[in-house]
Amino acid sequence: MAAATTSPPPRLTTRERLILFILLGAGFMLSADFSILNVALPDVGAGVGLSLGGLPWIASAYALPAAGFTLLFGRLADLFGRRNLFLAGMVLLTGASLLGGFAANAGTLLTARALQGFATAMTTPAAMSLLTSTFTEPKMRARVLGLNGALLSAGFTVGALLGGTLVSLLSWRAAFFINVPVAVAILLLAPSLISGGGVPDRVRTDLPGAVTVTGGLLAAVYAIIEKNAVAAVVGAVLLAAFWLVELRAPAPLAPVRILRRPTVKWGNYAGLVIFFETAMIFMMTLYLQKVLGLSPLVTGLIFGLPGLAAVAAGVIAGRLIGSFGHRRVLVAGMTVQGLAVLPLVFLGSGRAGLAIVIPALLIGFFGHVTSIVGYTVTATSGLPNEEQGLATGLTLMTQNVAITAAIPILSSIAATRGSELSGIHLALTVDVALTLVSAALIWFGLRPRDEHRERAAEPASSPRGAGEELTAAAE
Known part of the structure; x- marks a missing residue:
């Protein structure tokens, strides 16, 4: 036989x-x-x-x-x-x-x-x-992106641990x-x-699209940093104009059909929520130094061990995606990330809280990096090779905007409370709620669709790329 x-x-x-x-x-x-x-x-x-x-x-x-x-x-x-x-x-x-x-x-x-x-x-x-x-092979691609996530986490960890020593x-x-x-x-x-x-x-540049999206993003990010209402309005108007331009442009910078794909749309939404977690790290830095009175060196060491777990998560996540698919791994990682932060909402002002902080950060960082790999694979799936630059540009734009916006937003939420500790509790509560609700929305948003109905709904000018067929087979 x-x-x-x-x-x-x-x-x-x-x-x-x-x-x-x-x-x-x-x-x-x-x-x-x-x-x-x-x-x-x-x-x-x-x-x-x-x-x-x-x-x-x-x-x-x-x-x-x-x-x-x-x-x-x-x-x-x-x-x-x-x-x-x-x-x-x-x-x-x-x-x-x-x-x-x-x-x-x-x-x-x-x-x-x-x-x-x-x-x-x-x-x-x-x-x-x-x-x-x-x-391009789906399982290898997931592992490579997992390794990328691991090394990015390693970079942050090495920088945090060695930065002070190097500068000193x-x-x-x-x-x-x-x-x-x-x-x-x-x-x-x-x-x-x-x-x-x-x-x-066939190089054709979409100058109106480039001007409106770049100007809109610059104005929006500036509005968040400086809490400037005029810049926020300008940013909203320019981004709305960008959407209208892309609907009519002969060679759009970001074709609307791509932005409407569930993997691109929900993957990038996941990225916004996942990288909002950088504000949690900021809040915990305030807790460790302002509430517990720890030194910057000790704070760096406390973040160092969870950082090592994050490195391991990047390697493991790629393998998990190869076995279970990006939808399951993305949502599971976000759920772990949110639940790990939940105990931090109830921390007190005593140093005994470190017994909760360190394991919570370790588990949370593991879920965080698993989510990063999951959202990167999700948001770049289903697109042909010639649109991979646009897809990765979208994911990195999402990441940068979230990192820039997260700390000002959660800091403003924390400032609504009278004491530093209660403000940190409120900000972390918002972070947990946003992460867990978003995980549920993404689970349903990425649910498998009926293939025949989806193909019939697609315009003739928007053929499915080879990458999408690979993704469908992998799922």
Whole structure:
């Protein structure tokens, strides 16, 4: 009797391993540097003469272009070549990091941070779309994105644990200079290993769409940071105009048919909720330092152990998605994330609460990174190769907007209460409720649809891509 044939698990070639090393190394570098710079903020401000009130602009100068231009650069990567945009972003990052490291005044420093934000908006969607278009086999793609999530978490963890030591031993300028050798190494290796990955023929740019979406996102992010009502109205008007432009544009920047796909729509909504969790970390930092009176060093160590669990989650999540599908893993990860935060709502002012904080953060971070991998796979599924830059640009735009908006929103909620502890409790309650309700909505929003009815409803000009067929088979 013939033995049953089973396909062996896909194996990476040497070239694919080197591509992974380059693309994941770039993401690790950016996340570690972001974390190191957060630790160094007071020293950076003092070094260039920024007042305490001006410190938030060191982060905001980076966040505005990183959030506002990611979607545009993601689409440009599809049109003009992903490798080209990735390498251009690395060149800009090198120059911006040198400028920041040598900055002698606040103006130069903030300019360097803005240029770093532009470089991030260029490199991250290009790198992610190179990953999703290079590793197209569904299970391998899920594992690669899981490894990406693990290394991003490792970058944040390494930055938090080593940032203070690095800045103390050297100087705040090391937070900028550390990027330069890594970026130069990537620029030397990448051209010979990574193919273009773009669609340079039939290049048509949607200038009205680019202007309205970029202006709308910049205004919206600025409104959140500065709590500016006029900017909020301008942002809403421009984003509404963008939607109308895309309905009529002959070569839209973000085709509305893509934005209406359940995987893209619900995947990106999940990303907004998942990265809202960054505000929980901020709230817990306030709790540990302001309520319990712990030092920044001890606070970093408390976050360090859960950070290691997050690294493990990134590796495990890719395998779970290969076995159970992205819908189940995404919703399960969000549910774990929300339930893990729930005990933190009832913390008191005594240090005995650390017995709850550490395991809750460990479980919560595991669910958080599992959710990140799940939403990334979900939001980039079902699209053909030539639209992967747009899909990854959307996911990264979602991530940047959520990270930028989360802390101001939850901080405003916390400020409605009289005491610091009760304000933290209220903010965490809102976070838990948002996460768990959203998990339920996403579960139903991503439920399998009737294939024949869905095909009949699709316009003739919107054929299903090969990636969508693979996703349907995997689910």
